[in-house]
Amino acid sequence: MLYRLLQVSVSGFYDWDRRRTSPGHQAIEDQALTKQVAIIHANCCQTYGPPRIALDPKDSGPRHGRNRMARLRRNGGLFGGQRRRYRVQTTDSNHDHPIAPNRLTTVPAASAPNQVWVAGITHIQTDEGWLYLIGVLDAYSRRLVGWTMGYSIDCALVLSGLSMVLRHRSSTPGLIFHSDRGVQYAATHF
Numbered sequence: 001m002l003y004r005l006l007q008v009s010v011s012g013f014y015d016w017d018r019r020r021t022s023p024g025h026q027a028i029e030d031q032a033l034t035k036q037v038a039i040i041h042a043n044c045c046q047t048y049g050p051p052r053i054a055l056d057p058k059d060s061g062p063r064h065g066r067n068r069m070a071r072l073r074r075n076g077g078l079f080g081g082q083r084r085r086y087r088v089q090t091t092d093s094n095h096d097h098p099i100a101p102n103r104l105t106t107v108p109a110a111s112a113p114n115q116v117w118v119a120g121i122t123h124i125q126t127d128e129g130w131l132y133l134i135g136v137l138d139a140y141s142r143r144l145v146g147w148t149m150g151y152s153i154d155c156a157l158v159l160s161g162l163s164m165v166l167r168h169r170s171s172t173p174g175l176i177f178h179s180d181r182g183v184q185y186a187a188t189h190f
Helices: 002-006 012-020 027-045 050-054 066-076 155-168
Strands: 116-126 129-138 142-149 177-180
Touching: 002 012, 027 066, 050 066, 066 129, 116 155
Parallel strands: 116 177
Antiparallel strands: 116 129, 129 142
């Protein structure tokens, strides 16, 4: 009689009757689930988003949808953040040493080897810590003409790289050695 009164199909009425739950049942379930989400959020250093919380393998309970997880996190004030990458600073240009002017902007491009050398410092992460690499390129041939590596970034490391270049190449009058404005290149020893 109800499905005729409501003007719905018999199968639709029974489907609705099977799906309905007691009032407030989902709200109680959401509260318990929000507590679980908060624990997962704290355990993952507050970086997990809804997809990873919904599929967290450590969560032994039933699986829930991504949209539901997003709603619960939003209502609970839980927002995932991205961890910042650790960046090694190889150039310290905040120093009191004199800085040479940039001559590369005033001279024409190198037309032969040993006219312009360009130096730079980079870092490589190893199992034993950071390894610093000093490289010197010939601007004409774009070849690495000198390099050195070490575990501390200081003037001695830069001087070691320059001495390697001078052992293999001869410096010509008018040679321009270009580097960043780091303290290693501006130090008196260099």
